[in-house]
Amino acid sequence: MSNTSIPLTPVRARDGVCIPLQDGTPATFVAFDGFGRHAEHFAVGIQGTAPNAVPLVRLHSECITGDLFGSQRCDCGAQLQEALARLKIEGGWLLYLRQEGRGIGLFSKLAAYQLQDQGLDTYAANRALELPEDGRDYLPAAQMLKALQCTRIRLLSNNPDKAEQLEHEGITVLERLTTGTFKTEHNESYLKTKVAHAGHLLQDL
Numbered sequence: 001m002s003n004t005s006i007p008l009t010p011v012r013a014r015d016g017v018c019i020p021l022q023d024g025t026p027a028t029f030v031a032f033d034g035f036g037r038h039a040e041h042f043a044v045g046i047q048g049t050a051p052n053a054v055p056l057v058r059l060h061s062e063c064i065t066g067d068l069f070g071s072q073r074c075d076c077g078a079q080l081q082e083a084l085a086r087l088k089i090e091g092g093w094l095l096y097l098r099q100e101g102r103g104i105g106l107f108s109k110l111a112a113y114q115l116q117d118q119g120l121d122t123y124a125a126n127r128a129l130e131l132p133e134d135g136r137d138y139l140p141a142a143q144m145l146k147a148l149q150c151t152r153i154r155l156l157s158n159n160p161d162k163a164e165q166l167e168h169e170g171i172t173v174l175e176r177l178t179t180g181t182f183k184t185e186h187n188e189s190y191l192k193t194k195v196a197h198a199g200h201l202l203q204d205l
Ligand SMILES: [Zn+2]
Pocket: 063, 065, 066, 067, 074, 075, 076, 077
C-alpha cells in the first residue's frame, strides 16, 4: 500500500495519438507529463460500439511475459485481451501502468519465478528476495484519470484494493465489474494464492 498522506502531484495529459489496434479498432494513446522520466504510464482510449454513459476503466499493470508473449504462468495476457474486448463495446480507458512484476521489475520477477519453481508461492518468493510482496501503486492511475477529466468511472477489476485507492484519491467508482477467471495448468496455484493472500475475488477457481 502506498503512502496516501502526500497530496498527489497533478499530471498533464498530452494530445492523444490514434493507433489502430490489431483488428482495426481505432484507439487513442495518451502520454502524460509529470510522472518523471522513468514512469511512462499511458492511457489507451477506446470509443466503443455501444458506449456506456460512464466510462469503463481497467488498470493494467505491465507484464511483458504475459502481455506480449502470452505466458501461462499468470493471467495478465488474458486479462488484457478481455479488457480490450469489453472496451471495444462499452468504451472507456485502459490505463497501462509501467510496474512490471507487481512493481519489482522484470529481472526480479524472473528471479522470483525461479524460487517459485523450487516451491515458494508468489508472495513468499518476493519476500525471499527481500522485495515487497506487492509493490504496485495505483495512485498514478488516479492522477491519469483526473488529467483525462474522467473522475466518475465503472471499474473493471477483481481487486477491491484498486477501487479503494481510487476512491481515496477522489475518483468515484460507480460500479465495480468483475473480470473472468483465466485458469491454466500453469497458473492455478498463482491464482489461488492471489485469492487467499491478497483478497482477490475470483470465481470458479
Ligand atoms: Zn503476468
